[in-house]
Amino acid sequence: MSSNGEHDGALPGKLRFQAEAAETVDELRTTNDSLPEEHTIPPSTEWATRRRELWSYYLFYIGNNGLAGFNFGPSQFQNLLFLAGYDRDKPPFSTPCVSSSVCVLPFLGSVRDVNSIVLITNGISFAIQAVIFLMIGAWADYGSWRPNITIGFTMIAIAVSFGWLGVEDPSKWKTGIALYMLGLIAYQGALTFWTAAFPGLARNLPEMQESKAKVVSGEKGLEDHLVLDSLSRNRISNISFTVSSAGEILILAVMIGILKGVKADESVEKNTRAFSILIAFAGAAWFVCALPWFIFEKRRPGLPLPPNTSFFTIGFIQAYQAFRECMKLKQTFLYLIFYFIIIVSYSTTQLTYLLLLGITTQMIGIYAFWRAQKYFALTTKTMLIFNVFWILLLTVWGLVGIWTDRFGFKNVWEVWAYQAYYGLMVCPWYAYSQTMISEVIPSGKEFLFFALFSIVGKTSAFIGPFVSSAIIDASHGNNNTPFGFLLALGVLSAILLVTISVPKSRLECEAFLKAEEENSGR
Template structure:
């Protein structure tokens, strides 16, 4: 495939006024404008620079980055390190305050202005972290689709994550639990920020794959129909999402196997603070892994062009205009916002389920670092198997992303149902160590594919060229859901005194969300997204309606964007 077909006539981007000219600047020949079907995969907005072709080393460096930003430190072990400090500092509420250390039962500590259970403190801290993320992501995501500076967003969040992970080496005493709280909250923000904007890069990577570009050209020439190209495009997005998750899982197994050896050497059951020090070392170790895995992506990522700034707009004001335009025309994107609602509530269900189960798991295994590591290995090995099975099935039968997501949602509901069983008895329902081994396996095979499939689904229902804004918006919604769910669950626990009671709320929430997912129409969403972009071209870029809605020119699927 000739790369020249995807070059623009100027490094400054192709402007709307050039609609009547082909890619090389000559007049458009009769029949060179193609059908409206290709228009559905295009954007009428001008971009800054040339479209890139995804290279193999760029793609694999993107995969490798996920191994480092898998959340081993800031997401998996930081909560154990912090929660361990809370329990060591807390007291048994059955006795006068501060007189008896926490045992195997309930544990309390004064935090956020009053005496609270440790479970409640964890849920509230998660909620605060997610609320802060919502503000930051909305601010950054609103202007990230303009220019070519976007990779710096991931870089800044990544470096912050490294710093926080290393800082855990200085927080090993129970009296430092407030510092631990700050590190945990900041660590979550950095981890989720890096993950959000790293993920937002994948629609562009998939779109610029050589085979997808070839299919785009064939669609323009009328050699294939829209359904054929749609399948190529859909499978490319899912392949990137699924393979990245698979590579991450395999990489994590190697990382955790090395960690198991480290823990065998440093954990001494006869030393009182050995486990606490080990948890801090694990967080720092995760930062070292992250540095090694992130370096290739920072080196080989191509700076893909974003949208040009609209007339009379600067980077200081474009974010406000972007948000205003999105809010003003959001009713046009009915399918996008329907899925946004599903993503909010089903994400709320899953995020809170994982948090509640992790809290129960930490209590049952008494925060033993080696046990937690082996449980994590169990879960990650299972998730590698799970995402591999999901992808092979989808690829063989060309199953739509929505259908795969519905299957995934069913298994999320099964987790909630199992937690409900433990409300009235303790033989089953996340009360025993064996259940957490089984949970890690089940979660890995049947539930973890959600994190790949749901992202692929986002890419199918958002306007082209607006991925960073809408991925930030979906991330905010995901974090807001994690802000709402933990607070509701915390209130349920405080009111009922039963840590399993939130599963009833989560089961109902998940069931309603799954039902709503049936009504999301991807084909209708594509048409709504194209209309949204045409409206922006008219209202923001001041194009004539005929220019904004014109089919793309052969040689560049975006027409104006090339």
């Protein structure tokens, strides 16, 4: 072992890592008279990532864990709809909903099933997200005001969390719709633009700046620098998820105490009130965890605005140019297709059975994957392929249940086994999929492309349950039949992932940036 903890032997993984980096450098030199500018300019120590900034980045994700906007918020929303609704087979508002009745409410000009109301509001919020994220994502890549985007989304999400304290009565279910949609958009906005900051943090780590300085002076090869760059990105991504899991365990422990304190199980009214209190507590915890990031994040300069543009027009121009030049980013869009397909498979599996995540095993799994990657010097793509294999195995597990009642998510012990399996083998997807995004998108365009991937991921997760529901209905209620469809999608996505070339992607990204520069007249 070397002094920095990396393995010094000529391991197969390390050789593949170095070969990939060497291929990138060779092709960069083949297609250019010299190496791209970003590899020849000495680093600026002014923007170096210091320990307190890095740990404040990790701490932020403890707060932005989704408990408010992604877990308890939707639960409270559905709870209010059920309590406010009435039995479809009875006169309007004459008979409260029970578990065996079809619960309905008037919404958007029609009387609708409350489940339909949830799906419609999800669809509307996703559409709003798509427009906002594409425009703001482009803005964020210019100037130095990008931290304000994360701050803005975060403060809106926290305000929504406290807003739920005033929505405990079922008669306020329409207000609940507004809070639910606003909470989803704000939570996803804060998460997306916080995530997009990690490639910049990795590039400015002291060891990365030292490595780049040696490349510029000729003391070190670019191949070794690219290997360190990828490992640095994976380190930040994996450690942030590990720290978040540890913090979330503590928050959940406090929440259990809150539930006991308010005696949530005694009545429907107390249960509804408990939901609102938990959401507000999650918002308060988020605020405490977010403050250090707001203070210590450095406002690193983004790209200069192109001539004849402004912050009011750059979003539209960038979105147009990104789609116009998309064929130059074949590897990026291959990964985008993979990302869409695998999320349909993966998220629907999770939603179908509504199982709680095993947070403790998630923490262990993500950290164990990172330690293995670091020790064996494995590429991000290799780790992602390994992770996707276990996601496919999960769909096989469910598929078996089509032909037997003994196995396939049909036993209590399988619920516990699923939790452990999910945390250990599936949750690393969260970290590695984000790192892979950072390795196949143009440098300096992180916020625009992370916004694009966020939109694709959410659209995919939204479509998946509809497809699965249709398959279940067509099979006369067999809840395991969707796993055949999900397995086929998973295999297709795995094939796409294997065909993606990170070295080729770097070349395509260079071509994309050059074309954009020429088109903008810079």
